[in-house]
Amino acid sequence: MASSGWARTRKPALLLGLAACGACTTTTRPPEPAAAPAFEAGVALPEGPGREILVAACLSCHELAALALFKGFYTRESWRALVLTMQEHGAPVDDTEIEVLADYLAQHFGPTTP
């Protein structure tokens, strides 16, 4: 079975899920003039247990803007399900970290968050 050299030499840190399939928009290039974002997140990540896990496990592939779009919709159960799905896709989080992350997301991005 042939495969690209890329596949042998690079390991994606976190695969898929949040904010859609492969929304890995991390870039080392400066923004392009053609870009015309219609939405600016303005998301701040509050301090608390779970923040560092989120930064390490999620933001290597996903933009913070996604959190703003999900804010207010997901209960702790929904956030936990999302994190579990991400773990299945390769997110580097263990079972303990899943619970901490679910608590953090529910507290700061859950339905009752002001």
Add this chain to the structure above:
Amino acid sequence: MNKSVKRMHTLLVLAAALQALLAAEAQAQVRILQTNSLDTMVHLIDPATNEIVAEIPGIPVAHGIAAAPDGSRIYVSGEAETALKVIDAHTLEIIKTIPLSARPNNISITPDGRKVYVGIIASPGAIDVIDTTTLENVKTIDVPGGIHNIYVTPDGKNVVAGSIAGRRLTVLDTATDSEVWAWEGEAIRPMTISTKPDGSTDKLFVQVSGHHGFVVLDWDTRQEVARITQPDVPPEQRYDSTYNGAPAHGIGVAPDGKTLWSTSRMNSHVYVYSLPELELLGGIPTGTDPDWITFTPDSTRAYVANAVSGTVSVIDMQTLREVTQIPVGKSPKRNGIIRLGAH
């Protein structure tokens, strides 16, 4: 030039003019539907002018999009709301929000417009079936692994669903909504389908994680018959990213069935292959991180969503050149077309 020759010449000119007029009219009825995965807006592009002519607001984290074949409705899966949004194509108002069993990804509609299949990415994975007559979620089909992308075959007989976590491609019979076969061992990304002259399914072209190209599956034998790797560019010309594990993430067969188009996130190109030979016809530079692709029904223009650029590349399918880039929303991904007034 004698009189009859002159008359014939005039008739030919008139016929050509009429044909051009009809083609322009047909094009005018088509809109490109462009989702923006980090936005709340869906954009509608007129391919005659390549301008955004309408917007559908109020859908945070839109994932899949599909239009009713009769042009009456647009369906969009919303990841944040865990719902399928139903939009009146004439007023562009959301007329119903249908709750889904869990967080969705992509969707597909049957050729008769009666059912929308929704891939459920949330573990353990499922497919929701929406009855478009009652606008109800009528069935949840259990499948192994969260479903990322889902397609109804052009003949309407089957559903093809791909899972990344489950490393599985599942094929359902639309008459029974039950599994008929599966292909396992690869994390399945976007797919497209070619047909035989009678309209039945011929080949599946499947992008898989970690491969810069696509796999060709023969429908009848259910076996891999080819694995195409797309061209390389010098490392300094590559877009530096993890590509979320999918360096190629967007693929489509042109409506005329003559070419296959596959995007390269790694190279910021779209590559064109002849069908059925799969000979490389060319590579076209696009914006950064090209993802999904759709076509005008007359196979004259391709539209490629550039996720990082926030634009859509318009490609002339005859000259294989980019005509323009249209600024859209943030992180544009899935796209499609609607034929307005088709009913």
